[in-house]
Amino acid sequence: MNKIRKALDNLNRTMSDTHPNELIPFEDFLKIMNEKPHQVIRNIFQVFYDMIRYYIEEGVDEYPGDPESIHYVYYDCNRLFVEDADHPFFADRLFANRFINHIEALRRGAQQNKIYIFDGPPGCGKSTFLNNLLKKYETYANTPEGMRYETVWRLSRKALGSYHNHNNNPMLDNLYRILSVTSPAKETLDVNNEERPNEQEEAYEEDLYAHDLQEDYIDVPCPSHEHPLLIIPKRYRRQLFDDLFENDEFKWRLFTDKAYEWVFRDKPCTICSSLYQALLGKLQSPEEVFKMVYVRPYHFNRRLGQGISVFNPGDKPMRQSTMTNPMLQRRINEILRDSNQVNYIFSRYAKTNNGIYALMDIKSHNVERLMELHNIISEGIHKVEDIEENVNSLFFALMNPEDKKNIHGLQSFSDRIEYIQILYVLDLNTEVEIYKNIFGKQIVDSFLPRVLHNFARVIISSRLNQKSEALLEWIGDPSKYRLYCDPNLHLLKMEIYTGYIPKWLSDEDRKSFTAKVRRKILAESETEGKKGFSGRDSIKIFNEFYSSSARTDKLINMSTLCNYFTKIRADLSESIPPGFLESLLRMYDYTVLHEVKESLYNYNEAQISRDIQNYLFAVNFELGVKETCPYTGEHLEITDEFLWGIENRLLGGNVSDARRKEFRSETQKIYAAKTLTQEILLEGTPIVDTQLYQDLYERYVYTLKEKVLDPFLKNENFRQAIKDYGKDAFKTYDKRIREDVTFLMNNLSKKSRYTEQGAKEVCMYVIDNNLASKFSNP
Incomplete structure (x- = not known):
């Protein structure tokens, strides 16, 4: 039992730490905001941007020094779309750049209500993309990095001098309770044809009501999840921030950046505005009003439609378009002694205010929902009976090309639609x-x-x-x-x-x-x-x-x-x-032919260097003379055969005599005019570092690699030795063949990442398909 109790205590403590529900007084909230302004002062657009940047780091430019770069970079989207996903979405480089550009524009520009439609052909992964995006947003919004705060009013009976203090008059109490039953909120339920409570339910509500009268306060959560800062009247916000923050970078951005215009422009929801005015009228002191303002973390839950609501085409519209809380309305009316000051009614859009509202495919019932969003997206306001409801949400939708006809003709709506294409993978x-x-x-x-x-x-x-x-x-x-x-x-x-x-x-x-x-x-x-x-x-x-x-x-x-x-x-x-x-x-x-050639190439680099230095020296003399090369110290007999042997490696064996003589003459002129007089004598450059030497060296190596397979292709033992590599039979081959094959296998493994089996098979592929002959005259 002790172990069970300990386990439950640990679980309770861990879960409590993960989901703190304690209300924070407005004054303490201002302290938190002063310490972490970047995190606290954010609307849905800024949080969404921060979420993307939390999961996707800065892009990698493989060519950082390229002056013609257009910042087409690699973004690792795995943390956002792949990790912890039941069905991963793989964003190719094109879509990742397109998506990030839209996100950057969303944060930079003046934020206005739009609907972002992800448009693409069937089978491109649109649904998977949006589901994973919403899942990661829900996860991020419920972490300390993504936490946001919403307003909760805590109405104190003591401070407001509630009617509860005069409960010694049963007649007045009964009269007030009768008036409360006929409040606008109750009438709203009747208008929507909701069934009236039966006698047992009425009795249950009466018991709860009686219990409520014994409480010191009632909590009234803002159904629109309004940001607590908006409770402050607009004309006083700039002064508050000026007093609260030092003259630092954040304060400058707050007062100048378009991303923060909402802080000075937006109004609180109608319910919060009504409560503020009602309380101010009773208390006659803004300070006393703000003592009743509390905040709490804005928890997102897609399954409950809290902060995130997703509608599929087959989801039928709700019968009840206006929502309320009759019991809470009665509490508010009782504590304010006025049933007309605050109407606690709202629509389903309030649940996703400062959140995300998404439509999966624009067809069937989702066409109606999109049409209903027309005025909301244009004005940012939704009419709920007599009151206006703020709607500042991110609106997402998925659309197939054939569904565009469903919004055809809505010209006034088109400028509010931002299309983001999700296409078949091209990377x-x-x-x-x-x-x-x-x-x-x-x-x-x-x-x-x-x-x-x-x-x-x-x-x-x-x-x-x-x-x-x-x-x-x-x-x-x-x-x-x-x-x-x-x-x-x-x-x-x-x-x-x-x-x-x-x-x-x-x-x-x-x-x-x-x-x-x-x-x-x-x-x-x-x-x-x-x-x-x-x-x-x-x-x-x-x-x-x-x-x-x-x-x-x-x-x-x-x-x-x-x-x-x-x-x-x-x-x-x-x-x-x-x-x-x-x-x-x-x-x-x-490509594989050159891989094999590169891996088989095993010539003596020092010998190549000596050949080129001797050749550069020899082309300056007549045939038949004997000279000592100052660069290598070797005694040379300069004959046509001597020069031809090196030129065969520089030019290949199929070059005409005329081309050889022409090449010989060109090399001598460059050597005499630039290499010797300017680079060696004037600048003191070693011959192996001169431009002419480097050009001849590259040409020499290239020609050797091109012909490196020729001796082996005619040797059947070489082909068979490759097949037997790694087997006991390989030991029976000539030492030179074993060395060449082993050298080839090791290089293919090191340079081209082949496995032993892969190296053997690619060599057989090159030999059996006679690729050397196929590309002998490319």
């Missing part, structure tokens, strides 16, 4: 993350590197426009990048959408990739992602592909991928741009 990294989330991260182990991302490229290609005017204007002739890209430049656009600037772009195109060009390319994304394979389609296609292709003894390669889209599911190729698969395969083949 290939995000598309891959979706597969990993649904099917497990282990799926990566079933693919050769790049193949999984290439599957995502195929899916995304169906969502892009056929032609890109912005890319064609920038690149000009796409054929110059045929080894890396497709004729429609879709592969280039996908890289740019991920925030990556490909290294294979020429220097000229890289320089002309200006901010203006980038904005044009990104602007095209607004018209893409509306067709092609939807999110649900892509998951279904991947599931079928993976289930039929994944094996334990072999990794999925590009041949498997292409075969799936061209033969197994040839019907899918109708949605893929013509020639895209061929270009994707060519890009992949060219």
Whole structure:
């Protein structure tokens, strides 16, 4: 029993700490505000902005020194949309930037009521996005970082001299209670055809009423969750803040920033205004009135419609449009002795005032709800019988393209609608993350590197426009990048959408990739992602592909991928741009060929350096002479064969004699005019640091890498040794072959992150598909 009591005590203490319900006097609230003004003085727009920034940190710019940057950065949205979510929403880079830009504009601009409609095709994840967004907002709003305060009036019977002090006159007491029953609040219930209480309920209410008369005070919560600062009359607020805050940065922002205009502009709800005026009339002292003003944390609960209300199209409208609390109305009337001063009536919009009101799809009953929001969004006011109710909420809605007809013709409403597009994913990294989330991260182990991302490229290609005017204007002739890209430049656009600037772009195109060009390319994304394979389609296609292709003894390669889209599911190729698969395969083949070549390259760097230094010295002499190179100290016999041997590595073996002589002459002129006279003699630059040496070194290494596979392709033992790598049979091969294969496997693992199995299979792919010959004359 002691353990149970201890456990319950700990639970009670923890839950009490998590959900403090104690009312705070207005004076203590001002102290809290003085200590944490940034947190306390916030409306729904500012809190929503702070919530987004709480979960999404500053964006990462992969090219911080780029003068043409347009701040198209990477935002990690996982904490907002993925973590702790039953159904994660993966925001691609395009949507994340679009969303953050809207959030920044929401906070910067003069805040007015608008409805933010998230517009997108079916299957793009709109519902998942909004549900996760609202869930995180509810979580944040109920934490110390997101806490806000609402007004509660604590009406003191003693201070107001309640009728309770004269209860020795039963006749007057009965007369007053009869008048209370016929209060406007009770009449409201009758008008709405609500059933009258039966005798038992009336008796129960009478008992409660009698008990209420014994209490020292009654608490009247503001149904509109009004910010406590708004209780202060507008003309006195600036003076209060001037006295309360030091002349610091926050005070300057409070008085100048548009985000804080609401503090000086907004009025409290009608109920709070009525209570303030009624109390001031009785107490004749603002100080005494504010002693009855208390605050408490504004707790959000979507399921109860408290602070967040979400309506689905099938949710029927409420029968009762006006709400009240008859018992509380009687208390107010009794303590103020006047049934006309404060009418405690409100609408359902009060429950989400300073909160979020959301419509899931504009169809069926939600069309009616949207029409009802017309005047509310325009004026920020809702009429509840005779009183005006403030409505300062964030209004969200989801809409499919075909539902736009439901709001067609409402021109006066259109300027109050802010569309934010949620489209099919166009960022290939995000598309891959979706597969990993649904099917497990282990799926990566079933693919050769790049193949999984290439599957995502195929899916995304169906969502892009056929032609890109912005890319064609920038690149000009796409054929110059045929080894890396497709004729429609879709592969280039996908890289740019991920925030990556490909290294294979020429220097000229890289320089002309200006901010203006980038904005044009990104602007095209607004018209893409509306067709092609939807999110649900892509998951279904991947599931079928993976289930039929994944094996334990072999990794999925590009041949498997292409075969799936061209033969197994040839019907899918109708949605893929013509020639895209061929270009994707060519890009992949060219890339992996160079990976293998780079990993097999094992030439002596010191020998390369000596060859280039000897060559630079030798081209200055006639053939047949013997000289000692001052850079290497080697004795050289300068013959055509000597020069040809080095030129073969610099230019390749298929170059004509005329081209060799031309290259030899050009090199000598540059060496004599610039390298020797200016860089070496005048500036004292070592020969290995001169520009000519660096150019020849890069050319030498490139040519060696291009031809590095040639000796091995003709050796069947080399191919078989790769297959036997890691097995006992590998020990039977010649030492040189074992060293070369081991060197190749290790480099593929270190430089390109291949597993041992992946390294073996990619080498076999390169050899069996004869990729070296395929790209021998690119």
